[in-house]
Amino acid sequence: MVNSNQGDILNRIIKNDHLAISRAITLVESGDDINDKLFSGIYPHTHNTIKLGITGPPGAGKSTLTDQLIRLYLNQNKSVGVIAVDPSSPFSGGALLGDRVRMNNYLWNDNVFIRSMGSKGNLGGLNKKAQEAGDILAASGKDIVIYETVGVGQGEHDIAKAADLTIVLLVPESGDDIQLMKAGLIEIADLFVVNKSDRNGSEKLVQSIYSVLHIFKNKDNFEPPVFKVSADRGDGVEDLFNGIGNFLNNKDHELYLENKKISRYKDRVFNIIQNRLIDSFWTNSNIEKLELTINDLKISESSPYQIAEKLLNTK
Ligand SMILES: Nc1nc2c(ncn2[C@@H]2O[C@H](COP(=O)(O)OP(=O)(O)O)[C@@H](O)[C@H]2O)c(=O)[nH]1
Ligand SMILES: [Mg+2]
Known part of the structure; x- marks a missing residue:
């Protein structure tokens, strides 16, 4: 559904169709995956x-x-x-x-x-x-x-x-x-x-x-x-x-405004990568591992750093 509508929604946004704008913002709010593509179009x-x-x-x-x-x-x-x-x-x-x-x-x-x-x-x-x-x-x-x-x-x-x-x-x-x-x-x-x-x-x-x-x-x-x-x-x-x-x-x-734009752009790239890495790390299996580790252990025994290290190093 998403793909067939994407070009359409993009065209409608560019034509200032407020209903399409509203829908697109709702998509952004919901964190739907289509963001990336829609985004590159926009x-x-x-x-x-x-x-x-x-x-x-x-x-x-x-x-x-x-x-x-x-x-x-x-x-x-x-x-x-x-x-x-x-x-x-x-x-x-x-x-x-x-x-x-x-x-x-x-x-x-x-x-x-x-x-x-x-x-x-x-x-x-x-x-x-x-x-x-x-x-x-x-x-x-x-x-x-x-x-x-x-x-x-x-x-x-x-x-x-x-x-x-x-x-x-x-x-x-x-x-x-x-x-x-x-x-x-x-x-x-x-x-x-x-x-x-x-x-x-x-x-x-x-x-x-x-x-x-x-x-x-x-x-x-x-x-x-x-x-x-x-x-x-x-x-x-x-x-x-x-x-x-x-x-x-x-x-x-002029220079100040230009620099602001550039640093904003960098921040966005940085955040996208950060979010991607976090999402790819927290798979169901890793979430489960964390739960299991914590269930197995009295939390007074290992520091959060030790557990984090362990999770980062297991595949
Ligand atoms: N006395 C006075 N009240 C104001 C002025 N500007 C806004 N208000 C009132 O302050 C309240 C909050 O305004 P609002 O624009 O909703 O504030 P916001 O939360 O910062 O968006 C409203 O009741 C406004 O009518 C002002 O210049 N003087
Ligand atoms: Mg307000």
Whole structure:
């Protein structure tokens, strides 16, 4: 079934058929084997799309801001795909309802495709799947792909790294500069946004960010700009929108952006090989061996290293 439909689904994706896109993303999510082939077909069509990552704490306004950016891109006759990744429970908070409402706004619009990806599987897997879903959207001709991810741990940051430009969104209540450093946000941010600037403390947060940035210039030695917005009112959003364009078109950033692409590519090859090796190792027989070894032995007797060594060396 898979093979006969593959060419068809590929053609439909390239023609921006949203139903086919949706199906393909479901296939990617399920981890089906057809990915590889479908993928190689899609890949050549993915290169003209700009990928933005928006990360920040839950409730910071990522979806609200994404919605504003969609509006601004549509005004420029551009098309947008959104992959919203929420590694926490999809049932937590009220965000999902908000997302639903926003998704429905564009249900019949060929220029906007929004998809949530849940937390099934591990984060590493989610990262890969989100990137592939982004590629499917790119192949459909979307000018912009936005990854919205909850930035609370390291794994989620990988998704942000999948973007050409990563926006770190913070709100006055998200804490102080120490937390910024701890969370490793300095390292991934190309651009900071302080949202909910209608609330107290936003100017103080902007100043904290500046002072931290000053001390910890990122490795490429440019200081990410900081934008103050109120996403739900739309205040400052246009400045940010222009700031994104300026960042991407800045000649000084060309090499940086190119290097990012290359290292992203390497990471993907690395991960594919890693996953293949893991899959090929954990055959039923090896899983069984592990179970048997563990059943035979009191786990206080051999270290996990010894058992791993034994499994790696038996054929
Ligand atoms: N006061 C205020 N509330 C906002 C602003 N932007 C978003 N919100 C609200 O914050 C809540 C969480 O927004 P959402 O976009 O779902 O956050 P996400 O979890 O980061 O995607 C919603 O109730 C929004 O209406 C803002 O600029 N000011
Ligand atoms: Mg959201």
